[in-house]
Amino acid sequence: MKIAFSPCPNDTFVFHALVHGLIPDTPSFEVTYADIDITNNLAATNNELDIMKISYAALPWILPEYKLIPCGGALGRGCGPLVLTAGYNGTEATVSPDPSLLSGKRVAVPSERSTAYLLFRLWAAQNVPGGVGEIVVMPFHEIMPAVRDGLIDAGLVIHEARFTYQNYGLSQVVDLGSWWESDTGLPIPLGAIIARRSLDLSNIQRWIQSSVEYAWQYPDASKKYVMEHAQEMDSSVAQSHIDLYVNEFTASLGEDGYAAITTLLQRAMDEGLVPQMDLLSLR
Known part of the structure; x- marks a missing residue:
């Protein structure tokens, strides 16, 4: 069976047991490790992959070929994307209260179909007069150096960048997760697990839930695997990533969780940011 997910610590932690044959009565897995922008596009263009981790924002493009699996993904509180610019005071991040800072600016994003980008567009529509300027898509690990070096004006970052952006001399314009939570009262829907509808979806759900439970029961079992795939990441940062x-x-x-997903996609449909879809099909 073919599965694709990112090399980020939360994904390798969750899927370690499944792809290493530690869950009974599962097939062998051929794993593709790919950045979220790649998996978002693979989901829409390559149905040879059986199970994938994609952004919730990409769901409207992949239905009805794939079905949302209600486990294994990434939602939460206090874990949203950040918008960063250059400038750091040396002790703590300085948060700009003025979103007009981004008006007409070049902003790097990790994927045009990512939840991070969708949250950014929803927030910017309310808060950035005249809108931002050019959007540049680049792998998320390249964004902070590009902002630091002045190649772009601002960057939308995800994952472990929450813990490391100060090291690049950057400051926070907005925490999109905090904005989303205060605006909706709901958790932030980031990464979804999907599987081809032609498969036995109840089995896949059971396998993934068992892999999550194994990861929690034996947290040290996956450490080597997690760190092999973490991109030059300190082990403490990797653990913070998993914990979050x-x-x-x-x-x-x-x-x-379902309320967060449907609220995000309904707002996006209302703004014309994603194709229309039947939200009931997510269940």
């Missing part, structure tokens, strides 16, 4: 993104919603979306 692997939570109750990883085990099961639950009603709050």
Whole structure:
């Protein structure tokens, strides 16, 4: 069976047991490790992959070929994307209260179909007069150096960048997760697990939930695997990444999880940012 997910610590932590044959009665897996921008596009163009981690924002493009699996993904609180610019006071991030800073500016994003970018567009529509300027898509690990070096004016960052952006001399314009949570009261829907509808989806859900449970029960078992795939990341940063993104919603979306997803996609449809879709098909 073919599966694709990112080399980020939360994904390798969650899927370690599954892809290493530690979950009973599962097939062998051929793993593709890919950045979220790649998997978002693969989901829409390559149905040879059986299971994938994509952005929730990309769901309207992949239905009805794939089905959302209600576990294994990334939702949470206090874990949203950040918009960063150059400038750091040496002790703590300086948060700009003036979103007009981004008016007409070049902004780097990790994927045009990412939840991060969708949240950014929803926020910018309310807060950036006249809108931002050029959007540049680049791998997320290249964004902070590009902002630091003045190649772009601002960057939209995800994952472990929450813990390391000060090291690049950058400051925070807005925490999009905090904005989303205060605006909706819901968790932030980031990464989704999908599987081809032609497969036995109940089995896939059971396998992934078992892999999550194994990861929590034996947290040291995956450490070598996690660090092999982490991109030049300190082990403490990797652990912080796991602690933030692997939570109750990883085990099961639950009603709050589904509410977060449908609210995000309904707002995006209302703004014309994603294709129209039947939100009931997510269940």
